[in-house]
Amino acid sequence: MPLRILLVEDEQELAGAVQTVLQRQGHVVDHCPDGLEGWMLLSSELARYELAIVDWMLPGLSGPELCRRARTTGLDLPLLLLTARAETADRVEGLDAGADDYLSKPFAMEELLARVRALQRRQPSYREPVLAVGPYRFDPQSGLLEVSTAGGLVAIPLAGKEQQLMTYFLENPVRIIPGSQLRNQLWDLHQDPVSNVVAAQVRLLRRKLAAHGLPSPIETVPSRGYRFLARLPGEP
Amino acid sequence: MPLRILLVEDEQELAGAVQTVLQRQGHVVDHCPDGLEGWMLLSSELARYELAIVDWMLPGLSGPELCRRARTTGLDLPLLLLTARAETADRVEGLDAGADDYLSKPFAMEELLARVRALQRRQPSYREPVLAVGPYRFDPQSGLLEVSTAGGLVAIPLAGKEQQLMTYFLENPVRIIPGSQLRNQLWDLHQDPVSNVVAAQVRLLRRKLAAHGLPSPIETVPSRGYRFLARLPGEP
DNA sequence: GTCACGATGAAAAACAGGTGAAATCGCCTG
């Protein structure tokens, strides 16, 4: 449910408010005040953004222009344009440029959230309600991870970040996932580069499973990353 | 009895008056001055609106067009169109578009209220007179919550918001309800995002039950929301 | 053996939600 969001908006105050509100919803938000910079972030695929919220008027590169570039490059993510009320007449241009929705300023934060949810739902890639790999089953609705063991079904409630992490693993099982990739996708940039958030969070997840008598399905591949393997209890 | 209402009207003055009058009746009203935005709000399902009052002539998207979209999307809620006297001739178009009723401006507020009441009554989803889950029984008519305990029947009068809250819980028992959802459904947008109205109101409800010697059926699921469970007095 | 990277446990920080008191609101009455 939480999204990886890019916010391109040059009004500091508004941007801060928006970022805060979105983060409070559990989303991971990067903010940048410049159109060109925003475009760089989007196209670099440093993180796989799932939504971009872009102001109409921006230094560097205008919002509609940013949309157009995204579309011609084949980037497939919902785009939400922010326009000042006065620019309402131009909205057609924005939609032409490839925006999926627009919102005219000023707006109530709740309204922004409503749009975000609507776009999220509208996308064809609307996320499957339940993720399952081997004996592991995570239901984002209840936040419960269910593991079927020899002894029966164990249900473990996961906290926010634990859920995001587990979701990522379940979506990419077997594959070796570099720690840096986890950090880019699950945390915002502006991270202290020497932070070991990822390791710490992985540990919390492992420990929580262990506390329920389960072996860890997450293995560390030294210097390459992590790997999720649905191991049965009692294997090497 | 109170409704969740969306008002789409671009004349500031009229909109304000209507909003005030409706709120005075206990309804929860969101206002938005633009047709397209109104449509977004409706379709985003931020809140489950139970009535939309829509002006005929609007920037962004006309009233009838908004109705048509609502109908083709399968949204099932009463729609009340406001038309200037001159447009009266077109009323057929409005009804064709799926409006349930229309009202020509200028109108007396009393008349608006009458229409609202009428639409409310006419809807097939006209609310059940009594809500009951387990030992809890709420009668919206009298505003009394009746709880059957070992010691007999306890009747507790609930205040306005308490009633709405209890109704929502009784309509959605067991399920985990995010606090944000309660706020969107029971309060209007334009809320201070950091307000803790919901927590406060939940507390009042819990406390009122406690004052009558009842255990709280409302449990908090940390960081996910609230859950109504019809627990019997004397359980974990 | 040394280096780099990740693991680890404890502590700190950030955060969500609970709480009582006080302020505010809307309505009713005198």
Place this chain on the structure above:
DNA sequence: CAGGCGATTTCACCTGTTTTTCATCGTGAC
């Protein structure tokens, strides 16, 4: 129209949980 009253919201503070940081340790590669 003032005062009172109950309902509702706000405020400041408190609590328990989640997340991050910090310092340190272990391990494999070279």
